[in-house]
Amino acid sequence: MLLAMSSRIPSLNPPEGRDTSRVSGEPTSATSPAQALDAGLYIVATPIGNLRDITLRALDTLRAADEVLAEDTRVARRLLDAYNVTAKLSPYHDHNGAKRRPEILKKLADGATIALISDAGTPLVSDPGWKLSRDALEAGHRVYPVPGPSALLAGLVASGLASDRFMFCGFLPPKSGARRKAAAELATVPATLVFYESGPRLADSLRDLASALGGGRDAAVARELTKLFEETRRGTLDALADHYAEHGPPKGEIVVLVGPPEKSTASAEMIDQALTEALKSQSVKHAAAEIAELYSLPKRDVYQRALRLKDG
Numbered sequence: 001m002l003l004a005m006s007s008r009i010p011s012l013n014p015p016e017g018r019d020t021s022r023v024s025g026e027p028t029s030a031t032s033p034a035q036a037l038d039a040g041l042y043i044v045a046t047p048i049g050n051l052r053d054i055t056l057r058a059l060d061t062l063r064a065a066d067e068v069l070a071e072d073t074r075v076a077r078r079l080l081d082a083y084n085v086t087a088k089l090s091p092y093h094d095h096n097g098a099k100r101r102p103e104i105l106k107k108l109a110d111g112a113t114i115a116l117i118s119d120a121g122t123p124l125v126s127d128p129g130w131k132l133s134r135d136a137l138e139a140g141h142r143v144y145p146v147p148g149p150s151a152l153l154a155g156l157v158a159s160g161l162a163s164d165r166f167m168f169c170g171f172l173p174p175k176s177g178a179r180r181k182a183a184a185e186l187a188t189v190p191a192t193l194v195f196y197e198s199g200p201r202l203a204d205s206l207r208d209l210a211s212a213l214g215g216g217r218d219a220a221v222a223r224e225l226t227k228l229f230e231e232t233r234r235g236t237l238d239a240l241a242d243h244y245a246e247h248g249p250p251k252g253e254i255v256v257l258v259g260p261p262e263k264s265t266a267s268a269e270m271i272d273q274a275l276t277e278a279l280k281s282q283s284v285k286h287a288a289a290e291i292a293e294l295y296s297l298p299k300r301d302v303y304q305r306a307l308r309l310k311d312g
């Protein structure tokens, strides 16, 4: 049956069972059987909640790999058991990565096919694996992506915020001072910002984001994506901070997204003129706040400009 289908769709039929898609760029057939893997490191994405989000190619790869490196082998075993994948598992995480890398590179040099998975989603995205992929590439080995779920993209597409340009910012620092500083550095980035966050820290983080980026910025909190209690709450940063301060920390895993800053139509000359005028009767702080509000500009930038104008 497969052969008959393949002969009718020649462009999707790899000659002699070899997968030429990596060379030719042609897509492979969804029904083509699993191929033997070429040697190399396979970065395999796994579900972020809904087990059915595993891809066929991820399963093929995990079945065929000589070894599967897993952030937590118990978590990985549960996933593999659900699909009757009997792979050889070994731990690879932040605490043993440096020690394990030379041995893994040696296996790659010997022609092994090695897959890397994390507890959920795409490895390397706020998860271990970057140094391993870098070292593998530097040693001349192939690194193959086996794409699939990631909370960052799931959150982005559920948020209703601009998706044409976005910046993934990982986890913000746990302490408020460092968090505000990190957020302030992002205030003028003309893109949707995506953060990973935990329930207990959510309300404080939203408050710090509001103070650093402007409480009126559109934002979204995407929680438990692909799971039973999936929820996406949208509002301004101020409104979301108030909501979670009032209702207490939500359960589950969270992505926070902040829409891009509104573009100000004011020219630099207009802003300087308005600031100069405001500085005649107000302190630097108050003048900057007023003009930032007036022209929808980040307070921090206007404050710096006001300081320079004041100093002559």
Ligand code: SAM
Pocket: 048, 049, 118, 120, 121, 122, 123, 124, 125, 126, 127, 149, 150, 151, 152, 195, 196, 197, 198, 222, 223, 224, 225, 226, 227, 253, 254, 255
């Ligand atoms: N590598 C993963 C990925 O590609 O999404 C992320 C790993 S990071 C250690 C875990 C964080 O991702 C969680 O703290 C949460 O912020 C976010 N996350 C993971 N699964 C999620 C889900 N189902 N819903 C919302 N956020 C999730």
